[in-house]
Amino acid sequence: MASLFGALQRNWRMINPPTPLPPKAENALRIGILGAANIAPMALINPAKLHPEVIVQAIAARDKTKAAAYAKKHGIPQVLGSYQEILDDPSIDAVYIPLPNGLHFEWALKALAKGKHVLLEKPAFSNAAEAERLLQSPKPQQQPAPVLLEAFHYRFHPAWARFLSFVDQPNIAHATASLNLASMLFAKDDIRFRYDLSGGALMDLTYTMSVLRGVYGTEPEECTSCEVGTMEPPNELCDYKYDGTWRFPNGGTGEMHGTLRGGLVQMLRSLPSVTVTHRAVAVEPHEYAKSPSAAAPTAGQETVRTRTVTLNNYIMPTLWHRIDVVDDFVVRDKTTLEPIRRWSAKQTAKAYTRRDAGLPEDDAAAAAAAASQPSWSTYKHQLDAFVDRIRGRPGTGAWVTAEDTLNQMRMIDMAYSKAGLALRPTSSFDPALAV
Ligand SMILES: NC(=O)C1=CN([C@@H]2O[C@H](COP(=O)(O)OP(=O)(O)OC[C@H]3O[C@@H](n4cnc5c(N)ncnc54)[C@H](OP(=O)(O)O)[C@@H]3O)[C@@H](O)[C@H]2O)C=CC1
Numbered sequence: 001m002a003s004l005f006g007a008l009q010r011n012w013r014m015i016n017p018p019t020p021l022p023p024k025a026e027n028a029l030r031i032g033i034l035g036a037a038n039i040a041p042m043a044l045i046n047p048a049k050l051h052p053e054v055i056v057q058a059i060a061a062r063d064k065t066k067a068a069a070y071a072k073k074h075g076i077p078q079v080l081g082s083y084q085e086i087l088d089d090p091s092i093d094a095v096y097i098p099l100p101n102g103l104h105f106e107w108a109l110k111a112l113a114k115g116k117h118v119l120l121e122k123p124a125f126s127n128a129a130e131a132e133r134l135l136q137s138p139k140p141q142q143q144p145a146p147v148l149l150e151a152f153h154y155r156f157h158p159a160w161a162r163f164l165s166f167v168d169q170p171n172i173a174h175a176t177a178s179l180n181l182a183s184m185l186f187a188k189d190d191i192r193f194r195y196d197l198s199g200g201a202l203m204d205l206t207y208t209m210s211v212l213r214g215v216y217g218t219e220p221e222e223c224t225s226c227e228v229g230t231m232e233p234p235n236e237l238c239d240y241k242y243d244g245t246w247r248f249p250n251g252g253t254g255e256m257h258g259t260l261r262g263g264l265v266q267m268l269r270s271l272p273s274v275t276v277t278h279r280a281v282a283v284e285p286h287e288y289a290k291s292p293s294a295a296a297p298t299a300g301q302e303t304v305r306t307r308t309v310t311l312n313n314y315i316m317p318t319l320w321h322r323i324d325v326v327d328d329f330v331v332r333d334k335t336t337l338e339p340i341r342r343w344s345a346k347q348t349a350k351a352y353t354r355r356d357a358g359l360p361e362d363d364a365a366a367a368a369a370a371a372s373q374p375s376w377s378t379y380k381h382q383l384d385a386f387v388d389r390i391r392g393r394p395g396t397g398a399w400v401t402a403e404d405t406l407n408q409m410r411m412i413d414m415a416y417s418k419a420g421l422a423l424r425p426t427s428s429f430d431p432a433l434a435v
Pocket residue numbers: 034035036037038039040043060061062063066098099100101103121122123151153191197204
């Protein structure tokens with residue numbers, strides 16, 4: 001009952017932050033949004049209300065009337081006539097780019113060339129070639145370079161760090177990640193199903209690959225299988241679902257499942273989850289002393305533990321999440337490996353705040369004497385990290401590096417190649433024109 005009340009309060013607070021909102025600092029960063037996108041209120045506009053150092057200053061859309069209506073609805077003070085006008089405005093410090101994937105390269109490059117910091121929606125590019133080209137362009141190489149962050153928001157939530165604290169990376173045997181969305185969420189002509197805009201399920205639901213890379217803490221060696229379901233013509237180059245497997249350097253395997261056209265019941269019953277199964281490892285009695293059925297090994301015996309960890313709802317952990325840890329113990333003969341006694345120990349964990357995860361608070365929050373709140377979304381934590389990085393503060397340590405972004409795009413390319421589908425098209429935009 002108490003946890004139901006906590007969940008209701010947390011989710012109410014996420015959508016309706018407590019007032020008065022924190023006053024804005026004199027030197028607050030001014031952010032411009034390129035495109036009146038559906039995701040921007042959740043990913044930036046609402047989290048920015050809670051951040052004393054961020055003002056969402058300007059919006060531009062292809063159609064200025066649409067931008068004006070969007071600005072009015074979301075309380076954005078300035079409406080500019082084009083995306084380029086946002087980049088040309090010297091009062092804008094940073095931009096958020098929630099454009100279709102196929103436009104990320106062009107507009108990120110143009111924004112960086114103007115010295116703007118960039119919060120770039122995932123997946124950052126259409127393919128690895130684009131990622132390499134942008135990251136090797138002059139601005140990202142400059143010291144100090146403008147900050148570029150691919151918006152893998154889930155990585156910034158304390159639940160992710162807490163989950164990883166149960167994972168023993170070198171000893172992972174298998175990891176499986178899933179993300180199933182209902183078809184009712186997307187029209188058939190959605191940007192996700194447009195090849196010319198670099199759509200596709202492997203692109204849009206790229207989280208499963210990010211999660212596999214994240215749990216292993218390394219890059220896959222091979223995509224061992226990838227089956228996709230594709231849209232009807234004229235969108236047949238876009239996948240709407242995928243099922244794939246991977247091999248990682250420690251010999252462990254990965255598995256991913258995603259669909260943009262699942263059923264509503266399937267979506268509600270199978271929250272986005274990641275499960276990591278470990279190899280059996282020898283453990284010392286002090287590591288399982290608290291386990292109720294624990295039995296100490298005698299001479300010539302050893303205890304091994306096989307751990308399985310699941311993070312339920314890795315994408316929207318603020319709504320609700322649960323970490324399940326199951327440890328299967330076996331006392332066995334050291335020579336014959338014959339099992340002598342078995343037992344299991346189960347625990348659950350959660351982390352709605354940095355404190356819950358044993359993490360430091362970020363500097364900005366500490367300065368405002370406000371510790372992280374259970375109602376903070378993944379996007380609020382992400383925005384904190386973006387601002388800390390721009391300000392040169394250490395933050396909490398969670399980050400998506402340029403190398404991460406490049407490797408993520410390489411993994412997507414590997415999956416498309418294995419599936420026998422064309423890589424997403426490289427932008428025809430000439431980097432020399434980004435000035
Ligand atoms: N982090 C997250 O949780 C999420 C991230 N995303 C990512 O954000 C991006 C946008 O997704 P979403 O908000 O759902 O998409 P929308 O379709 O709502 O927004 C895309 C925006 O792109 C602009 N645009 C510019 N050129 C085109 C074009 N040729 N065709 C269509 N739109 C165009 C439109 O802006 P204009 O107003 O100028 O017309 C539109 O507002 C994607 O990269 C997606 O992967 C999406 C959802 C969740």
